[in-house]
Amino acid sequence: MLLKVDLTAKEPLADQIAGQVRAAVASGAVKSGDRLPPARELASGLGVNMHTVLRAYAALRDEGLIELRxxxxATVSHNASPASGRMAELVRELLAEGRRLGMSAEEVADLLRRTS
Structure with missing residues (x-):
């Protein structure tokens, strides 16, 4: 899996890394049980701080896409599937758009409940 970051982008580096891993799960490029690069190795290859990679991995763990031991x-969770990867990506985009519009995560969730 090849990851890249744009040091000039407004999006935080950890979010860029997490987004690319989500996209790899969504596309099927990485599958359940696959190992991700060690944080130190990935950080070195990307030219970023190791804590940036760990922050990305923690976000993915919190979403249930990866397991950290x-x-x-880091390994792709056995519960992860292309569908769950894509949905996690869409939810993050929805929350980001809500923030841009001045909405909290709770307000976005309430709106989702009301429209479903």
């Missing part, structure tokens, strides 16, 4: 690194 000390000594074993």
């Amino acid at each position: 000390r000594g074993r690194g």
